[in-house]
Amino acid sequence: xxxxxxxxxxxxxxxxxxxxxxxxxxxxxxxxxxxxxxxxxxxxxxxxxxxxxxxxxxxxxxxxxxxxxxxxxxxxxxxxxxxxxxxxxxxxxxxxxxxxxxxxxxxxxxxxxxxxxxxxxxxxxxxxxxxxxxxxxxxxxxxxxxxxxxxxxxxxxxxxxxxxxxxxxxxxxxxxxxxxxxxxxxxxxxxxxxxxxxxxxxxxxxxxxxxxxxxxxxxxxxxxxxxxxxxxxxxxxxxxxxxxxxxxxxxxxxxxxxxxxxxxxxxxxxxxxxxxxxxxxxxxxxxxxxxxxxxxxxxxxxxxxxxxxxxxxxxxxxxxxxxxxxxxxxxxxxxxxxxxxxxxxxxxxxxxxxxxxxxxxxxxxxxxxxxxxxxxxxxxxxxxxxxxxxxxxxxxxxxxxxxxxxxxxxxxxxxxxxxxxxxxxxxxxxxxxxxxxxxxxxxxxxxxxxxxxx
Amino acid sequence: xxxxxxxxxxxxxxxxxxxxxxxxxxxxxxxxxxxxxxxxxxxxxxxxxxxxxxxxxxxxxxxxxxxxxxxxxxxxxxxxxxxxxxxxxxxxxxxxxxxxxxxxxxxxxxxxxxxxxxxxxxxxxxxxxxxxxxxxxxxxxxxxxxxxxxxxxxxxxxxxxxxxxxxxxxxxxxxxxxxxxxxxxxxxxxxxxxxxxxxxxxxxxxxxxxxxxxxxxxxxxxxxxxxxxxxxxxxxxxxxxxxxxxxxxxxxxxxxxxxxxxxxxxxxxxxxxxxxxxxxxxxxxxxxxxxxxxxxxxxxxxxxxxxxxxxxxxxxxxxxxxxxxxxxxxxxxxxxxxxxxxxxxxxxxxxxxxxxxxxxxxxxxxxxxxxxxxxxxxxxxxxxxxxxxxxxxxxxxxxxxxxxxxxxxxxxxxxxxxxxxxxxxxxxxxxxxxxxxxxxxxxxxxxxxxxxxx
Numbered sequence: 013x014x015x016x017x018x019x020x021x022x023x024x025x026x027x028x029x030x031x032x033x034x035x036x037x038x039x040x041x042x043x044x045x046x047x048x049x050x051x052x053x054x055x056x057x058x059x060x061x062x063x064x065x066x067x068x069x070x071x072x073x074x075x076x077x078x079x080x081x082x083x084x085x086x087x088x089x090x091x092x093x094x095x096x097x098x099x100x101x102x103x104x105x106x107x108x109x110x111x112x113x114x115x116x117x118x119x120x121x122x123x124x125x126x127x128x129x130x131x132x133x134x135x136x137x138x139x140x141x142x143x144x145x146x147x148x149x150x151x152x153x154x155x156x157x158x159x160x161x162x163x164x165x166x167x168x169x170x171x172x173x174x175x176x177x178x179x180x181x182x183x184x185x186x187x188x189x190x191x192x193x194x195x196x197x198x199x200x201x202x203x204x205x206x207x208x209x210x211x212x213x214x215x216x217x218x219x220x221x222x223x224x225x226x227x228x229x230x231x232x233x234x235x236x237x238x239x240x241x242x243x244x245x246x247x248x249x250x251x252x253x254x255x256x257x258x259x260x261x262x263x264x265x266x267x268x269x270x271x272x273x274x275x276x277x278x279x280x281x282x283x284x285x286x287x288x289x290x291x292x293x294x295x296x297x298x299x300x301x302x303x304x305x306x307x308x309x310x311x312x313x314x315x316x317x318x319x320x321x322x323x324x325x326x327x328x329x330x331x332x333x334x335x336x337x338x339x340x341x342x343x344x345x346x347x348x349x350x351x352x353x354x355x356x357x358x359x360x361x362x363x364x365x366x367x368x369x370x371x372x373x374x375x376x377x378x379x380x381x382x383x384x385x386x387x388x389x390x391x392x393x394x395x396x397x398x399x400x401x402x403x404x405x406x407x408x409x410x411x412x413x414x415x416x417x418x419x420x421x422x423x424x425x426x427x428x429x430x431x432x433x434x435x436x437x438x439x440x441x442x443x444x445x446x447x448x449x450x451x452x453x454x455x456x457x458x459x460x461x462x463x464x465x466x
Numbered sequence: 467x468x469x470x471x472x473x474x475x476x477x478x479x480x481x482x483x484x485x486x487x488x489x490x491x492x493x494x495x496x497x498x499x500x501x502x503x504x505x506x507x508x509x510x511x512x513x514x515x516x517x518x519x520x521x522x523x524x525x526x527x528x529x530x531x532x533x534x535x536x537x538x539x540x541x542x543x544x545x546x547x548x549x550x551x552x553x554x555x556x557x558x559x560x561x562x563x564x565x566x567x568x569x570x571x572x573x574x575x576x577x578x579x580x581x582x583x584x585x586x587x588x589x590x591x592x593x594x595x596x597x598x599x600x601x602x603x604x605x606x607x608x609x610x611x612x613x614x615x616x617x618x619x620x621x622x623x624x625x626x627x628x629x630x631x632x633x634x635x636x637x638x639x640x641x642x643x644x645x646x647x648x649x650x651x652x653x654x655x656x657x658x659x660x661x662x663x664x665x666x667x668x669x670x671x672x673x674x675x676x677x678x679x680x681x682x683x684x685x686x687x688x689x690x691x692x693x694x695x696x697x698x699x700x701x702x703x704x705x706x707x708x709x710x711x712x713x714x715x716x717x718x719x720x721x722x723x724x725x726x727x728x729x730x731x732x733x734x735x736x737x738x739x740x741x742x743x744x745x746x747x748x749x750x751x752x753x754x755x756x757x758x759x760x761x762x763x764x765x766x767x768x769x770x771x772x773x774x775x776x777x778x779x780x781x782x783x784x785x786x787x788x789x790x791x792x793x794x795x796x797x798x799x800x801x802x803x804x805x806x807x808x809x810x811x812x813x814x815x816x817x818x819x820x821x822x823x824x825x826x827x828x829x830x831x832x833x834x835x836x837x838x839x840x841x842x843x844x845x846x847x848x849x850x851x852x853x854x855x856x857x858x859x860x861x862x863x864x865x866x867x868x869x870x871x872x873x874x875x876x877x878x879x880x881x882x883x884x885x886x887x888x889x890x891x892x893x894x895x896x897x898x899x900x901x902x903x904x905x906x907x908x909x910x911x912x913x914x915x916x917x918x919x920x
Contacts, residue, residue, distance in 0.1 A: 136884045181635060192706045197882040220674070222880045223701065223712045224792075247677065252646045258677045259713065338678075426676045428651040430590045 102128065103319075105326045107242060108334040112262045116242060116326050118319065122269040123153050123230075126160045132264040133158065134226045135199030138167045139191055141214035142205040143174040146232055149275050154205055154230060168194045172210070177363035179209045179249045181257070187217040201226040201264070207233035207280070208240035208367060212258070215246030219261035227263045232272040234284020234318075235368055238291075238325035241266045243333040243343075249362060253424045254354040260338055268326075270319055278404075283368025285310060285403040286349075288321050290375065291328040293396065294345050294436070297443030299324050304395065307402040344427060344447045348436045349375030355421035356409045365410065372405035373463075378437055381459040385451055387439040395442075408463055415460045556582065557773075559780045561696065562788040566716045570696060570780050572773065576723040577607050577684075580614045586718040587612065588680045589653030592621045593645055595668035596659040597628040600686055603729050608659055608684060622648045626664070631817035633663045633703045635711070641671040655680040655718070661687035661734070662694035662821060666712070669700030673715035681717045686726040688738020688772075689822055692745075692779035693800075695720045697787040703816060707878045708808040714792055722780075724773055732858075737822030739764060739857040740803075742775050744829065745782040747850065748799050748890070751897030753778050758849065761856040798881060798901045802890040803829030809875035810863045819864065826859035827917075832891055835913040839905055841893035849896075862917055869914045 102119035117128055138158055142151055147169070155167050170190040172183055191200075202225055204214035211229050218227035231241035247258015273281070285307075292300025302320075303310070309317035329346065336342040353374030356365055365373075379396045382388045400407050409418075427434045427447075434449040435456075556573035571582055592612055596605055601623070609621050624644040626637050645654075656679055658668035665683050672681035685695035701712015727735070739761075746754025757764070763771035783800065790796040807828030810819055833850045836842045854861050863872075881888045881901075888903040889910075 181639060185635060188704060188711055192704055192710060192878055195877055195882070195885075197884065198880060199883050216674075220670075220701075220711050220713055222710060223699065223714055245677065247674075250642060250646055256646060256676060257642055257674050259674055260677055423649055424646055426652060428649070429653050430651065431649075 103323055105323060105330050107262070107330045109262060109337055112244075114263055114265050116266040116268060116330065118237075118268040118270065118323050118326065120270050120315065120319075122267055123150070123157050123271070126157045126162070128265075128267055129154075129157050129203075129228065129230075130162055130165075132226075132228055133165060133201045134264075135197070135201060136164055136166060137194070137196050137200035138165060138203055139187075139194065139196055139200060140167060140169040140203045140205050141172065141187055141210060141217065142169065143172045143210055145174040146206045146210070147171045150205060150230075150232065150272060154203065158203070168196070172213070174206075174209075175363040176209055176249070176357065176367065177361070179213055179362065180251075181248060184213055184217060184248055187213065188221060191217070191221050196221070196225070198222045198225055201228060203228045203230060204241070204263075205230045205232065206236070207231065208236045211236050211241045212246050212255070213248060215244070215261055215263065216248060216258050219246055219259040224261070227261065229263045229266040231266065231268060233276055233280050234273065234322070235280070235287060235366075236284075237268045237270075237273075237322050238284055239287040239329060239346075241268075242326055242329045244337065249358075253358055253421060254362075256424065256426070268322060270315065270322065273313065273318060279366060279369075281313070282311070282404045283366040285321075286368035286372040286375070286400075286405055288325050289396075289399055289403065290346070290348050290371065291325050292443070293375065293379075293438060294348050294445040295332075295443055296324070296328055297441070299328070300395075300399075300442060304399055307399060311403065341447060344434070345436050345445050347427070348438075348445060349373075349378050351422055351425050351427060351433070351435055352377040352409070352418065354425065355418045356413060358421045359413050359417040360410055365406075369406050370409075372400050372403075373407065373409045376400065376407045377409070377459055377463055378435065380462065381435070381451070381455055382438040384455040384458055385437070387437060387446075392438065392442055411465060413464055414466050415457075415464045418460050418464065557777055559777065559784050561716070561784045563716060563791055566698075568717055568719050570720040570722060570784065572691075572722040572724065572777050572780065574724050574769065574773075576721055577604070577611050577725070580611045580616070582719075582721060583608075583611050583657075583682065583684075584616055584619075586680075586682055587619060587655045588718075589651070589655060590618055590620060591648070591650050591654040592619060592657055593641075593648065593650055593654060594621060594623040594657045594659050595626065595641055595664060595671065596623065597626045597664055599628040600660045600664070601625045604659060604684075604686065604726060608657065612657070622650070626667070628660075628663075629817040630663055630703070630811065630821065631815070633667055633816065634705075635702060638667055638671060638702055641667065642675060645671070645675050650675070650679070652676045652679055655682060657682045657684060658695070658717075659684045659686065660690070661685065662690045665690050665695045666700050666709070667702060669698070669715055669717065670702060670712050673700055673713040678715070681715065683717045683720040685720065685722060687730055687734050688727065688776070689734070689741060689820075690738075691722045691724075691727075691776050692738055693741040693783060695722075696780055696783045697797075698791065703812075707812055707875060708816075710878065710880070720780075722776060724769065724776065727767065727772060733820060733823075735767070736765070736858050737820040739775075740822035740826040740829070740854075740859055742779050743850075743853055743857065744800070744802050744825065745779050746897070747829070747833075747892060748802050748899040749786075749897055750778070750782055751895070753782070754849075754853075754896060758853055761853060765857065795901060798888070799890050799899050801881070802892075802899060803827075803832050805876055805879050805881060805887070805889055806831040806863070806872065808879065809872045810867060812875045813867050813871040814864055819860075823860050824863075826854050826857075827861065827863045830854065830861045831863070831913055831917055832889065834916065835889070835905070835909055836892040838909040838912055839891065839893075841891060841900075846892065846896055865919060867918055868920045869911075869918045872914050872918065 102117040102122055105116040107114050122128055140151065140154055151169060158167050159165055168190065170187055172178060172186060202214050202218040204211040211231055215227055218225050229241040231237045244260045244262040246261050247255045250256040289303060292303055306317050310321055332343055332346055349371045353370035356370040356373055357367065375396060379393050383390060383393050397407050422433055425433060432449040434447060436445055436447050439446045556571040556576055559570040561568055576582055594605065594608055605623060612621050613619055622644065624641055626632060626640060656668050656672040658665040665685055669681055672679050683695040685691045698714045698716040700715050701709045704710040743757060746757055760771050764775060786797055786800055803825045807824035810824040810827055811821065829850060833847055837844060837847050851861050876887055879887060886903040888901060890899055890901050891905065893900045
């Protein structure tokens, strides 16, 4: 499971946590599961296979889970430490996957610390995969970080067009073309420099070039920093659905330089907050409450608030991924709102809505359905609506979406099993969710009709 | 490591082994490694990481290796058993890869035994991937085997054009298109029905569709039955080189119905024998000697000789793959002749030469280089030439190949590491090889010049 480590110094980059930013070690978040459902069975099997000391589900085991799985160590740094010193010491969240474990470095100015990157580069050749927006901003900086005092390494780069609409096989082939023309070999390292699209594509290229080469993530958007760069999901879209072609492939490290957010457009910033909000809803009530009180700071790009939100999001993701790397069950809960959201992205055309915008609308729909099923209080419906509006995120799908469009895309969702669409829905108090195919189809129809004009 | 198992019956399909077909339990084959070379180091690391009880290399450990790793149990069946009974009981070679272990079933009439396939099908949906040559011959039979007394399973199929020239991304996309249009989900199973091209492409599609679905191999060529269907290498070609895009992805099982060889063209049959000969050269002297005496039976399609050659080849492959799944070192030795051979396939255009034909020419070149380096006796050069001629395989590359063509394709070979081309070469007595970058480049140039007009 995830843990926070602070190498060589007791301080880290959260010098002034926003109010309510302190983290209790007795958080009460838990995964609520319907024992007896097929999903619960698969999760219990998963847990059994991981050893009984790893996690318990609800009831008598809930206390142990809180203390062992969800306990997150945090340290509030000594305010006497200067900001210059602060930026040198990254927070580290570890993704624990046995011999595929890796660190997530989080902090300001990390791209100015060549050692962080260089220690994870294998071989003499690096291919940086980035896009036309990010290349002018950070490519030179990354090349310097890879090569400073390191003359043996040569760096090539490939600059892809920017946007979800280019997350396809044709664009992926440009990465292979460049890698082969540059005569990169199995000991080379691919570096993803950009947002989620770049990370997913570069990761898939790394997974499949010569049957697998080393891979480093340098995410430059909130979306990528809190979600897509962590956990090893890689892939591309098919015209009929999102992320239908891909691999599970873990990076050597994830390097989150929070300074890269300085150049992020507001719309992209907000898109990332959709995933931050998601973690609160599905498993971390205290984090959600913190967001409710501090969303204005996040929207104002307060560095400390951003750093805290990124770190806590990564901790949540790392914990889930460590317990269920290949999405046997638990990991699917990270997809709250994504089935509806993917339908929106596919339906309106890739790149029209940002991923987080579509997920926000999708979460509203999942929450609506959860409420129709009688699984959550109305107050939670209002709180979700409110926080998404604070984050300037959509709270409904675009008007062009029809019930039929939703249904046709959702039919090829990766969570369909033997013809049955399973969904992540909220159930119980804030911070609890279920992943289940056991819900009333009429209620789903009602939700779709409520959000679509036809 | 590999072992032979014979479930529920003491008999199996080798009713009358060809003369010299009996297998001694004290075979003297071994992998010869140059201790002190970088290759030797990586192999030693590999072996250390697998536990000291698995394998030793040369010298004082050679005896233990012979007895523990290479001992292959075989059973000569009771001749009183009728042929009808014989065909019911497959030989099973196990590929031991922890929780990814799987059986290779080998025998006559196995496609008439639905249980063998059905026990490995997960979920309700199956996609059979085959080609225009094989579909008219065996697709109906496979569909029956999958669905007989099994009404819950639905089977879709996609029929690809036949030939190495179609092992590309465009053709692969047809598999994804069909899978998505058929609304296959993560619990579905992909079945590869055909030769090596179909197996590699279907396997890669299975590895990457929805980030991985179940996969079964039904190889219908000698090449696929003795080599490409076993071990989990999947992938497609790039216009600049063979198999440059792919994954390691293990099947649920491999089902070798030797009856499918009845429809195999002579040229394809011979192509597969190139890999059979390879096993003898790199690690199984006794098997090579058996081939020298029995190649005429193999060429005459003697069922027993074929079954024996397939089984012993699979055992050799399974042993190597079990010790080095991801090709850290040892597994690379299975590529004897392949670096030269891939250059031929790429140079003359995919599909012009069959893979085994190119490998045969490549082995002759590797043997020539080994001899120039003084690593093997001239008698071995002659024996290789002789057995390939018996198998009606080429003993030189096509005249259109130039030194420059070889060099440009070999520069992007997967065995290049940090710019250095490593090769599999024979060294020492028959059955010994090295995987090394430590050879005289001038000797390589001489070999290329000896086999090319320009």
